[in-house]
Amino acid sequence: MFLNLARKRLSCRSYLEQPVPRELLDYCLEAARLAPSACNQQPWRFIVVSDPELRKQIADRALLPGLPMPWLQVAPVIVVLCAKKSPVTHIAAPLFSGIHYHLLDIGIAGEHFVLAAAEKGLGTCWIGWFKTKTTAKILGLSGSLKPIALIPVGYPAVSAEPRERLPLSDIADFR
Numbered sequence: 451m452f453l454n455l456a457r458k459r460l461s462c463r464s465y466l467e468q469p470v471p472r473e474l475l476d477y478c479l480e481a482a483r484l485a486p487s488a489c490n491q492q493p494w495r496f497i498v499v500s501d502p503e504l505r506k507q508i509a510d511r512a513l514l515p516g517l518p519m520p521w522l523q524v525a526p527v528i529v530v531l532c533a534k535k536s537p538v539t540h541i542a543a544p545l546f547s548g549i550h551y552h553l554l555d556i557g558i559a560g561e562h563f564v565l566a567a568a569e570k571g572l573g574t575c576w577i578g579w580f581k582t583k584t585t586a587k588i589l590g591l592s593g594s595l596k597p598i599a600l601i602p603v604g605y606p607a608v609s610a611e612p613r614e615r616l617p618l619s620d621i622a623d624f625r
């Protein structure tokens with residue numbers, strides 16, 4: 451049942467060093483690849499970083515202050531989820547609608563990825579409190595790729611506790 455998977459996905463902030471098999475990463479990436487996107491532009495690019503030196507540089511230098519995330523040093527994989535914007539859908543269209551479609555698209559694809567990971571018993575955590583430019587520099591990304599989120603992936607060292615959610619009556623309005 452889908453709700454069971456949605457409940458199983460929790461932010462993991464404690465990882466084992468145990469490597470993640472490539473076929474599991476491919477499974478999660480395939481789930482992301484199937485995501486919908488505005489004008490089917492598929493602006494997501496997943497940089498899957500397993501190299502220990504690159505991971506250390508991201509964990510040491512690319513996090514913003516005030517929210518320590520020491521567990522990022524341990525996660526065996528850090529996915530850098532990037533946007534490749536198209537001039538029409540992601541730059542011109544938002545001038546009319548006020549909606550940043552590439553962020554929606556990346557959020558959907560990223561959530562497909564983390565849900566697939568949860569199904570396979572892997573822990574993940576969305577990270578938005580990081581330095582996008584420093585991350586791009588560490589990875590030598592071209593100017594057309596902008597990091598939008600980091601997602602560590604690995605086997606959980608301890609199981610996470612579910613966090614409270616607003617009741618349905620607060621978030622849904624039936625008219």
Ligand SMILES: Cc1cc2nc3c(=O)[nH]c(=O)nc-3n(C[C@H](O)[C@H](O)[C@H](O)COP(=O)(O)O)c2cc1C
Nearest residue numbers: 459460461519575576577578579580610611612613
């Ligand atoms: C866009 C986004 C950015 C986030 N950034 C961070 C972050 O920088 N550091 C962190 O520890 N958690 C981060 N989180 C995780 C949230 O704190 C977490 O999803 C929320 O508290 C609900 O907990 P749950 O994921 O375990 O259900 C982020 C989540 C999202 C969706």
